[in-house]
Amino acid sequence: MAYLQLRGVEKFFGRHRAIKGIDLTINKGEFIVFVGPSGCGKSTLLRLIAGLEGIDGGTLELDGRDITDLPSSKRDLAMVFQSYALYPHMSVFENMSFALKLAKVDPAVIREKVERAAATLNLTTYLERTPKELSGGQRQRVAIGRAIVRAPKVFLFDEPLSNLDAALRGQTRVEIAKLHRELGATTIYVTHDQVEAMTLADRVVVLRDGLIEQVGTPLELYDRPANQFVAQFIGTPQMNVVPAGQLPPGVRQLGPQAAAQGAIGLRPEAVSVLPKGLGTVDGRVELVEALGAETLLYVRTAEGAQLVARQSERTRLQAGDDVSLNVATDQAHWFDSAGRVVQAAAH
Amino acid sequence: MTARRRPAFPLALLLRAATAWAVALLLFFPLGWLFLTAFKSELQAIAVPPLLVFSPTLENFHEVQARSDYLLYAKNSVITSVLSTVLGLLLAAPAAYAMAFFRGKYTRDILMWMLSTKMMPAVGALVPIYVLAQKSHLLDTQLALIIVFALSNLPIMVWMLYSHFKDIPPEILEAARMDGTTLWQEVRLVLLPLGMGGIASTGLLCLVLSWNEAFWSLNLSAAKAGTLATLIASYSSPEGLFWAKLSAASLMAIAPIVVFGWFSQKQLVQGLTFGAVK
Numbered sequence: 001m002a003y004l005q006l007r008g009v010e011k012f013f014g015r016h017r018a019i020k021g022i023d024l025t026i027n028k029g030e031f032i033v034f035v036g037p038s039g040c041g042k043s044t045l046l047r048l049i050a051g052l053e054g055i056d057g058g059t060l061e062l063d064g065r066d067i068t069d070l071p072s073s074k075r076d077l078a079m080v081f082q083s084y085a086l087y088p089h090m091s092v093f094e095n096m097s098f099a100l101k102l103a104k105v106d107p108a109v110i111r112e113k114v115e116r117a118a119a120t121l122n123l124t125t126y127l128e129r130t131p132k133e134l135s136g137g138q139r140q141r142v143a144i145g146r147a148i149v150r151a152p153k154v155f156l157f158d159e160p161l162s163n164l165d166a167a168l169r170g171q172t173r174v175e176i177a178k179l180h181r182e183l184g185a186t187t188i189y190v191t192h193d194q195v196e197a198m199t200l201a202d203r204v205v206v207l208r209d210g211l212i213e214q215v216g217t218p219l220e221l222y223d224r225p226a227n228q229f230v231a232q233f234i235g236t237p238q239m240n241v242v243p244a245g246q247l248p249p250g251v252r253q254l255g256p257q258a259a260a261q262g263a264i265g266l267r268p269e270a271v272s273v274l275p276k277g278l279g280t281v282d283g284r285v286e287l288v289e290a291l292g293a294e295t296l297l298y299v300r301t302a303e304g305a306q307l308v309a310r311q312s313e314r315t316r317l318q319a320g321d322d323v324s325l326n327v328a329t330d331q332a333h334w335f336d337s338a339g340r341v342v343q344a345a346a347h
Numbered sequence: 348m349t350a351r352r353r354p355a356f357p358l359a360l361l362l363r364a365a366t367a368w369a370v371a372l373l374l375f376f377p378l379g380w381l382f383l384t385a386f387k388s389e390l391q392a393i394a395v396p397p398l399l400v401f402s403p404t405l406e407n408f409h410e411v412q413a414r415s416d417y418l419l420y421a422k423n424s425v426i427t428s429v430l431s432t433v434l435g436l437l438l439a440a441p442a443a444y445a446m447a448f449f450r451g452k453y454t455r456d457i458l459m460w461m462l463s464t465k466m467m468p469a470v471g472a473l474v475p476i477y478v479l480a481q482k483s484h485l486l487d488t489q490l491a492l493i494i495v496f497a498l499s500n501l502p503i504m505v506w507m508l509y510s511h512f513k514d515i516p517p518e519i520l521e522a523a524r525m526d527g528t529t530l531w532q533e534v535r536l537v538l539l540p541l542g543m544g545g546i547a548s549t550g551l552l553c554l555v556l557s558w559n560e561a562f563w564s565l566n567l568s569a570a571k572a573g574t575l576a577t578l579i580a581s582y583s584s585p586e587g588l589f590w591a592k593l594s595a596a597s598l599m600a601i602a603p604i605v606v607f608g609w610f611s612q613k614q615l616v617q618g619l620t621f622g623a624v625k
Contacts, residue, residue, distance in 0.1 A: 014452075052521050072524040079525045085518035089540045098536075099526035146526075 003028040003063060003186055004049070004154060010057030011044055011210075018044050020210040021058065026154075026188070031180050034190045035197040036207035037233070042190045043158055045207070049188065050156050051075050062153060078147035079156040082163060084139045086131040092118075092142050093127040099150045117145045120179070137168045144176070148183065157189040161196065173199060194234055198222070206230050228339035231265050237296060237308045240266045241335070246305040248281055251327060255334045258342040265333035268310035270345075272326045273297050273317065279324030283307070285317050299325060384594035392590040407595035414592075415578060417599055424574040424600075427489050427564075428557035431496035432550050435504050438497065440546065443508035444538065448517055458509065461502040469499070469562050480567055487571045492564055496557040503556075504549050511545025512538070548614045555615075558604045575600035 004026040011019035019041050026032050034042040047053045049060065051072035060068045067075050078099075086095050093114055100110045118124045121141040131139055140160060147155055160176075161169045177200055180187055191197055197204050198218040206213040206221065206229075214226040218234075225231035231239045243263050244252055255264060276282065286306070287298040297309045297317065307325060317323065334343040384392050386403035411417055446454045476495065477486075485491035515538070523537045539546070561576035568577060579600050582593040608615065 050521075050525060052524070072521070073527040073529065077525065079522065081518045081522060083516060083518050085516060085522040087519060087523070087537060098523075102527045102532065146522075150526075 003030075004188075005061040006049075006058065007061075008058035009045070009048060009055055009060060011041075011048055011053060012056045018210050019048065022210075022212060024205065024212065024215070026186065028186055029184045031187045031189065031200055031202045033197040033201035033204045034188065034207055035192065035194060035204055035233070036213075038192060039209075040207040041210040042192075042207050044210075046079075046156055046158055046188060046190045049154075050077055050079050052079075076153045077156055078150050078152040078154075079158065080140075080143045080147050080160045082159040084131070084143040084163075086139060086142055086146070088131055091128050091130055092123060092134070092145075095131065095142055096127075096145045096149050098146070113149045114145075117149045120148070120182075121145045121175075136164055137172065140164060140172060141175075144179070148179070148185075151185075153186065155185050155187040157187065157191075159191055160189075161191070162193070176200065194236070198234070204234075206233060224341075224344045225265075225333065226341055228263065228265065228335045228341075231333055231335075231341075235267060237268050237310070239333070240268065240271065240305075240307045242266070242305040242307065246301070246303040248303065250280060251329060254329045255332070256343045258336045259334035262334065262336040262339075262342070265335060266307070266327055267331065268296065268308045270328040270331040271299075271307050271309040272311065272328075273299065273309045273315070274324045274326055276322045276324050279326040281307075281325040281327065283323060283325055285319050285321045285323055287319055288315065288317060290314065297323075299323060301325070381594050381597055384590055385598040387591050387594075389589060389591045392594070407591045408599065410592055411578075411582075411596045411599060415581060415596075417578065417596075420573055420575045420578040420600075421603070423489060423492075423568075423572055424558055424576075424603075427492040427496060427572075427574055428554050430489075431493045431500070431557045432553045434493060434497040435500050435553055436546065436550055439501055439504035439508050439549070442505050443512050444534070446505075446509050447512035447515075448520060458506065461505055465502050473566060476563075477566060485567075487568045487573075489572045491567050492572060492574065495563045495567065496560055499560070499563070500553045500556055504553055507549040507552065508542070508545060511542055511549070515541050544614075551611050551615050555604055555608060559601075 006022050006024040009019060009022040010017065022045060034045060036042050044053065048055050051067070051070060055068050058068075059066060062075065062077075087098065090098065096114045096117060097110045100113065105113075114127070115124070118127055121144060123138070123141055123145060126134060126138060126142075131142065134142065140163075143160070157176075161172055164172060173196055176189075180200070189196070189200060201218055203215060204218055204221055205215050208229055214221060214230045216224075221230060221234045225234065225239075228241060232241060241263050244255065244260055247264060251264070252260070272279075273285075281301050281303075283299040283301040285297055286300050289296040289298075294310055294312050295315050297311070297315065299307050299309060301307065307327075309325065331345045333341055333345050336342045383399075385407055386405070387398065387401055388404060388406065391398050391401050446458065480486050480491045485494075519541070520533055520537060523533045528536065558574075559576070560574075561580070564572075564574040564576050565580055568574065579593070579597050582589055582596045
């Protein structure tokens, strides 16, 4: 059942068309992640849903009600900002209770709700402090707490973890996932970090230049990207995309006719490194990245293409060694000259 | 911000200190002289060479109070400066809010235009404003001064408040909107508490400017609504100068605002340099 429905949503900044007609259906309880490179419009789209920017075209419906022109304060959405945006002149308790107080909720109920949220977020001992007396991670939890005490129809997160250091980011990511499982609330989460997108989302919306490139579950996007952009945006290290012209004829012939002027896409795990002469493509190791659990090998082929291979075994190979590559062509994605997928990998 | 460097030679330090003292004394000299003269007799005041040691007298102050009603002028000054500041803040704060948080294509130009009105000599607007005041029977009333003071300070107030408001992260106001505030609640519960420092320093500065304003009070007011500035002016009469009484009147006129400024100088300095050093 459609809970939040975007139909042809558009946004102009001056003459620049930032959002170019977005259609999207979000179901109740879903965790949706907007992801894309900077400037793709993901934050703008979130702000349109939040009502912080006016919608210039199309409609927005929430729970069967048209909210296109409704001000933010009437939409019953809660937002967690990248900069936390806590009220600096209020205590943690006042920050978290602000919305309920505005809604004239009974003070006893407010106290109970805030204390419950504080307990969930490990904030009980900080309720009387002001935001400036808290660490970054604690502030972020207060921002999340401020959103959850309201029990809004939809939670909006605008890159909430990008101001945290790497360790805290991982930890908070897990907490957000847990919180979503407990509350089951509909959530829209904006990030440029594809790991967050992959780990948190029920469905990921990949945006580019104000348009949706693809919507799907994380693994759908990984296994069956609709085009070269999505294929390269999802997954680290990036999918290897080799122009058809740089492929040995033996490999090129395996692809569909439409990909003859296009390219082949191979995930790093679909490329294996073998001793010289044993594979189908010859090359030379340029760089070895030993990450412990896995090893990444950057190999330049005789035709000039660079391929990354991922393997779980450790290796003695060094930069400069001659090797041979075996590519799992059944796991290859074939793109036409416009970057569209013409033949997806068989999974 | 650059770190303060220790001068290489004591001589440089000495020169710097001497220069600073010289400038400070130069700036302070007229005020100091005014202070001394206010306690001299008229004869002592014009003595050549000037007297530095004399027996002080309060006679001038009695004379000023007897000849002209000091308290009336003081009351007018207090009322016009306080009310014009309040009026100015009421007009400037919404303008600054709009320009700081809802920037449009022409916001910058409007700000520049507002400031440019301060470049025009006030005398250029004297005739129309005088005629307006006369036609609306507001000559020599406190109301006329309140309105004119407020309007002439408005560009500075908008600028100061604008730069203070601009330092408040807009997401905080957006968060308040998401939390369900009406515009008035957003202003009262979030903007005002966060902008209080800026509003206070803007108000203080305008209070001082209005208090010291002489051009409009001389031209638009006389015996009824005159401020302390007109009181001072009345002592520089064409027939004979009364240096000691003029000094006493001036001292009485500036004393309140100097004391006030002394206690609020931290706020004032902070307000004037806000955004420049942070």
